[in-house]
Amino acid sequence: MNSLFSDHVAALQPYVPGEQARLPNLLKLNTNENPWGPSLRVLEAMRAAISDDLRLYPDHQALGLRRAIARRHDMDVDQVFVGNGSDEILAHVFSAFFLRSGRPLWLPDISYGFYPTWCRLYGVPAHPMALADDFSVQVADYVREVEVEPCGILLANPNAPTGLALGLDDIARIAAARPDSTVVIDEAYVDFGAESAASLIADFRNLLVVHTLSKSRSLAGLRVGYALGQPDLIAGLVRIKDSFNSYPLDRVALAGAQAAIEDEAWFERTCQALIAAREQLALDLQALGFECLPSKANFIFAFHPHHRAADIAAGLRDQGILVRHFSTPRIDRFLRITVGTPEQCARLCKALGVVLAR
Ligand SMILES: *Cc1c(COP(=O)(O)O)cnc(C)c1O
DSSP: OOTTSOTTGGGOOOOOOOOOOOOTTOEEESSOOOTTOOOHHHHHHHHHHOSGGGGSOOOTTOHHHHHHHHHHHTOOGGGEEEESHHHHHHHHHHHHHSOSTTOOEEEESSSOTHHHHHHHHHTOOEEEEOOOTTSOOOHHHHHSOOSSOOSEEEEESSOTTTOOOOOHHHHHHHHHHOTTSEEEEEOTTGGGTOOOGGGGGGGOTTEEEEEESSSTTOOTTTOOEEEEOOHHHHHHHHHHHTTTOSOOSOHHHHHHHHHHHHOHHHHHHHHHHHHHHHHHHHHHHHHTTOEEOOOSSSEEEEEOTTSOHHHHHHHHHHTTEEEBOOOOTTTTTEEEEEOOOHHHHHHHHHHHHHHHHO
16 A cells, blocks of 8 residues: 555555446347336436536535425425435435434444445444344344443345345334434335335434435436435534535536436336336246346346356346346345346347357
């Protein structure tokens, strides 16, 4: 390491995002991007925002966007926080809620790979909680009495990379059992068939729900996410944001994100199409011999009993198709396959037929 670096840099373990390869005739099913693309109203709104007004700073309170989000979730505007992708919001969450005298953060042993990266960046002790053998969250572990209360609990729901969803009763039980911990539910994939914990926010002052426009609104390239919570919890995030970057969203992103939230029809239609494609893909993978976890997300976590996951991924890559393989204990026999359009899923299954026949 360069001797000019700050003391903590050597110990960081930066997150490695899925590959953005440049292959001919590439089919990217490795980073859970949405194949249907954003609403045309989003593109129009962004074009309109590209004007001489770009010499002016954007609204640091993002009021237009936050009002649209508040309307959609039937909340007040002071219950909504927006950020440059939900990844940025989650980083602010660590800074705002999880730095509490070395108290541990509870999180599943298998979940979004960025969580341990932030634990290292912020020096938050991670306390991994084992998922059951079927990869479900063992709720009893989260509600039992302990000597040291966690600073927080961080759950992706549906979980990544399993796609399994936790019910609202279980989330309410956890939030009720841990009133002195911030319970953060990362709902990046919730719109593909799970239930949002946003409806529990009125009951729990310690509950924060995080959403992204990257997946169900098909705007991974725009970098917009939001968080919902009671106003005094949101105020903590605002204090961090205004100590870090007052203008995380530019004028063009604000306009596009607001149009995306307001175009309910496009959102509903593309989510339903994605869910239908997912259910068909699960059947087709099973017909090829795969075992699939029941997914409520826009990807399927599957393994083949007779083929190594890394070999399948390499074989698909030879045919220009990328899927995600994690060489992590407990899940290294699985592939995480993003759901594409029906045509893309058919191409995938055809290629899998070739790879598995080798
Ligand atoms: C994709 C994803 C995110 C990141 O979303 P961005 O808004 O694109 O930063 C956060 N959490 C989970 C679980 C994700 O899968």
